[in-house]
Amino acid sequence: MPDRSDLPPIEDFIREVFEENFELLVAESGHTISAESKQAALNQVLLYWRKLREIAERVTDTEVHLTLPNQETPQGREYTIEGVVDIVREDDRVIMYDIKTHDADYVRANLELYKQQLNVYAHIWQELRQQPLDEMAVIATDFPHEVKEALSTPDPRALEMALAQWEPVIPIEYDPAHKDETIFAFSEVVDKIESGEFAPPSLEVLESFITGGWRRERFATRVCRNCDARFSCDAYRQYAMGRRRVAERGMVYFIEDDPDQEEWRTASLDASTED
């Protein structure tokens, strides 16, 4: 589709709304992110547009809220499930996309999770909304390491090649059996939430490796280290004690334990007004 002459090019539009959204989110959440992260977020959107323009231009319904009422948990609680997707409707086909800011390798390595989620959404779309559905896919907008590297080289062909090899659209098989199991698991979770079960995962889980992604990381690294509540968490404390000789110090606080401290420093100083 040719851009109309009186409209700004799409990439300019993206930069503009991105900046607006950034400011709005800072205002709303009271948080900010480092310049690096911000640039990475912008790149995700820009590369989504470059790589997936064909899909983006066909989206007919964005951020569609799907709800599945009348669910019941094993303990007899009634509840409703809610989710959000994007939809492409064409003359004879309907495609459902779930856009994730995860990387494609991670999605492929954990396909089961995504299959469950999309099949529940598909069920709602078809059964409740009585709409046809022909295909489903996850779009993983976190681009791969190769693209990241290509972005930092001045050679535009390197990026082109890296982009060509990137496969961010991961088709998800329609299999309603998945939805049954997922809804049941969902129901169990609702019971646990309602009956107040909030113990952290076990030490074994913290020590286990998370599949997918280009970095091999433990749960404790990927999840817990990004969680502010880890200091008061029994599971994390056990993990931390076991891994470092910190018994005499009790706990590891501040720097040693914090990822991206320097990035944080930059972002905070950027955000702070000169006093």
Added chain:
Amino acid sequence: MSNFSDHLRIITGNTPPPIERLWAVMKFTPNDAQREAILHVNGPLYLTAGPGSGKTRVLLWRTLNLIVYHGVEPEKIFLSTFTEKAAKQLVDGLRALLGLVTNFTGQPYDLSGMYVGTVHSLCRRLLTDRRRFFADRHRPRPPALLDDLGQYFHLNSAWEQIVTFAGLHPLDAAEEINAIFNSQHPSLSRHRAIENLRRAFNRFSEELLDPKEIRARIDALSWGEFSHGDIELLLNLYEGYRKTLEDGLVTDFALLQQEAYQVLESFPGSGEVFEHIIVDEYQDTNTIQERIFFKLASGTKNLCVVGDDDQALYRFRGATVENFVQFPQRCQTYLGVEPRQITLNINYRSRSQIVNFYGRFMAQVDWHSDDGASTYRVDKEIHAHRSDALPAVVATAPSPPEVACQEIAVFVRRLLDEGKVENANQIAFLYPSLKSRQVERMKEALEAQGLQVYAPRAGRFLEVDEALDVFGIYLLIFGRPSLRGMGRDVEDFRQWLNTIEARAEQLRHADPRLAQFIHDRQAEVQRAHSDYATLLSVVSRHHWDLEAPYNIKRMKRALYNAPGLSETGKRLLASAYFDRIVQKRAQEGRPLSLNYAIRRATSLDWNFLDLFYRLMGFEHFKAMFDRAERFGDEGPVANLGLITQYLQRFTDERVSIITANLLENGKLSAIFFNSYLFALFRLGESEWENPEDPFPRGRIPFLTIHQAKGLEFPVVVLGNLYKRDRGAPQIERLIRPMLTRPDGEPLDRMTEFDIARMFYVALSRAQNLLILAHFRGPGQHVSPPFRPLLSDPSLPRLRDIDISTLPEARLRESEIPKVYSFTADYLLYKKCPRQYMIFRKFGFVPSRSQTMFFGSLVHRTLEDLHHELIRRRKLAANTHQEGEKRDA
């Protein structure tokens, strides 16, 4: 040959059962008026609903009727409520009722497109609803919304700009502003001035006042106590305020509504976007809201308003009860049609003696206009559905407060002991204000009977145990600020500082590891402080300009080698990462200054929120989390969550990173305690309430009458029958001359009316028993409408009442299904239940987590991108069509 799924279709798929069948299943037997209201579909509906008349039920069933039996799509319904809680209850209730229909037919309903919420939240939604309110999906960027506290802090931080804009000098602006409102003894307090302005500005916005327009006719208006100069000044300040909002891309509640209204005005189809506009608690709407509603209904004319003028409580928020009382005329004006009026006047809540009592109470007030031609009250008579005529309203013996309170307390004890109420939380004590000596007396009397009290808004949030402990430790780490000034607030705050300091000392003493932690943090503060001095001395030795760009080659080594610079300082200066940033910024043409480099090198590794989360690792706090993890007491963790929200506001708006220049002369401590926390302290921010379980079992709730709005209790004690009539609020006197809309209640009578309405709300909360505290003695007063009722010899007294005649109250469980999100609930819980509890359930604000921000940023931008692409496609299609037309 059929198969299973065909059979299933035959079995499940059919038309919904008649609505009467659904009523039967839900054990609901509507009376004639309720039935008529439920089944009313077309044209404006004026639903006057007395207390306990089943209003919410009628609203629910009416909405269901529209959706199920008249095919109205949920997204074509706009339903406004007074609180988010009420909105949630309505949606949940509706979802449950629709679920019932689905259970019969297999036909599901999707409510996600329906507009339900407070006017504010609906306005916000409207402003982002490109699909429906903006031609070609193009919309201006809506500004971020300031809540009340945010508005206060905005006024504080933009103070200089605003007052300068209005031609005042920042130093005496507060006094000049306060002089408008109290010329005799103008306060010097900026806090007071901000509060005065906040009230005025909000009202200006709600009344859609245009400063230019007012100025044009200012000479023709007369104000009494206010001078034209006062008004000029306020208008100038208002304009200055609005400018600072615009510059900061923010808005407040009142202006948000104005913006929504402007969108409706400029969008051609805004009167047809919704087929049905339904407004609950209409008596508490204000001018801008009324305009929005009529605008939305201008096409379909299906505007249904529900309310009770007798329960109007929110004049102080700009609500004008006339909107409701005069709805029929307004309907004529705006929509050109007469509304159908239906009165729900059968009370299902209270025993008949209670209903009679509050009826007689209202009759004590003369509601007629001075000329007697009209009345300020909708004519009505409430009938009790419950028929027993046994005594249900009792007063204590007229006696001094101590005696009366004791009499009540003993009686309450008996009610509980004899099982007339199952739980203490079924007995509510209602007061015009909880900050009163009468409340204290009553609490003491109950406690003397071994009864526990729950008074969620009686105290300040800053006075809950968790806040005392956390902030006490902050005080130890950053040092106690010197607090200047006088006055009661200052004195109270000083006391508070004493308390937190003492508590923190105890905690430090009890936990050596915590003591060590505090010591280490103090050392870091000290280190940063001394490094700062060290580095500054290098700067002055070299005669460098602090604001000049930081030059690595020239400066780094000298700074690094500064004698006495700590290891941390060296590490930060030597950071290769930092060097890269310096180079990058220089390349981009925004070089970093030497000052920046020094601040960076002397910054701490943690901010106020980081510190909070580390503190939680110590036994005293950790134990609170441990209990909550196992479904124990959730109160402490909930309060801690609220602390993070206040800390986040501070790190966001004030100090996101602690740099050494802030540590000089206790500056940081002064900013945090004297400025930030003192403001919270004065504003009296209240403690956390669980919206789903508002009144903890085993405790007697003490509530303001405002808090009790919409609630009901088996037993209600009205703990104070007096509210002083101080005449029309100042803001009313200020605003009245500027208004062009029809006059409301006369200034000299409105407070009498307001007080009567407030007590009416209190009296009508009682189901089985209403107890009046009848104080007599020096300094004791009773508001006028109570007087004849209390002197009526037939009014039963507490000592005469036979407890055995009282009906027993049973607890009710609500079973309304909740909504769970796939990602935000299910997946988050699966990842870590504890994280779920802390961040999702109790709303802790994370300190560092960037993932959520990152995800939202990408998703929102992608959403905008998609909207833009859809918009462009449409434009292209239109152009194409026009082209074809031309060619044809």
Added chain:
Amino acid sequence: MPYQNEFARKTTHFDFVKNPEIQAFLNSCEYLIPPNEKEARELIRVFQKPPRPSKIELPRLILATDGSYYESALNDRIPSTRVGYIKIGAVLFSLEEFANLHEGHFVDPFKVAALQDNNTSLAFVLPSANVRLSGYSSVRDSFRAALDEQLLSEKTRFDPKNFHTSLRGTLFHLASRRPGEMGTDSPFRLKLHKCPTCGKGPIEIEDKLEQQFCPHCGAPVYPSDCLRLWEEVHDYQSNGTALSRLMMILEHLIPIHYMRFIQQKAFLALTKIAFFVDGPLAIFGNAAWLHRSIMIYLYEINEKLQRKGMPPILMIGLQKRGQIVDYANMIERFLPPNSLFAIEDEYRYKYILANREPSKHGFGFETYYGQDFIFKTREGKSFVFGLPYPFKSKEEPGSDFAHEKTEWHRYINLPVAVQLIEHLQTELYQDAVIPIALAHRYTAISLQPGGRVLDLLTRRALA
């Protein structure tokens, strides 16, 4: 299940009982003999007028299941090589349509035949004596594999694309509810008491498509092994017992299968439909444990219905033959119309079962999930029917099950059941009501003239 007299061969039993040796033997036995008038008066004293609904609220729809099985030789010359067929019919019709069937007091058989468009049936083909699936070493293993595959097949699913909606999925739902150790928390898991190959167990098994194996011996295991039909499958003999057991299980499983999906889609639609099952509400044989799961399942649904202020599910087991039916026929002529009796254990052991020694836990403790009633309609026709017990278990502490199960007021649906049976009674088949008769006609294979075709088919298919 065949109707009385349909099996009837021209047997000459009169001569047979007159045989003196037989007479001598019979004199030493206790068995059911017709009562004389005086005895009969005594016997019918327990009958009372049935409860009647205050207003007539019959269900809108009827679903009836009935099955037949048939074992066929592959070849007349090798009669020992046999294949089994089971056909289960599910007939759905609305009472409104039923009203149109009547011509005066009689039902028009042509119109009944026309109703059959709304029917569905499931056929199962299973290896019996001396027939193995290729790749399997025994008839038993072949039978297991074939059964599991067919319970899972698309034709048994409510959603052909979703294998959880198969009959096997419903079996999981029931089996997971087994009380005690054998239950699981998840409707997608069940336990086999032991591995059919190595005998070790219990083994937990999932509802998935992939083949699962015994963790002890590595041999294949199937979810449907939990029915323990394999224990009765023989390599070299007729497998009539296993086939008839399976047919019976399916007759009870299918209504539950429907309930499960009606519940999912439109829960309250369950109150608009009545389920008719052929025979007593009981599961016999090695799968008898299933009766407890069904009891629990029905109880759970009924509890939910009750929370919505709705009556329980109307499920009626109608008996066409058996000892109670025989007994009812015997006393029928003494019984006044419009009388009902909820059979008590003591009465049953004494009069119906001819003084049989009562079982310790009461009658049908290991098999029944419903209570038997004898009912004579206003029109004077007698029926034996069962309604599900309104209890979660027979061993609730503090309850007297044997007594409580016979208390009419506990069966909230009893008045409607009585009303419905009266409404549906037919002249076409003795002791039958229309739906069961329809379901039966629909599935009665091989006993009808056309049944021979199946024999031919079998032979051709296996040739």
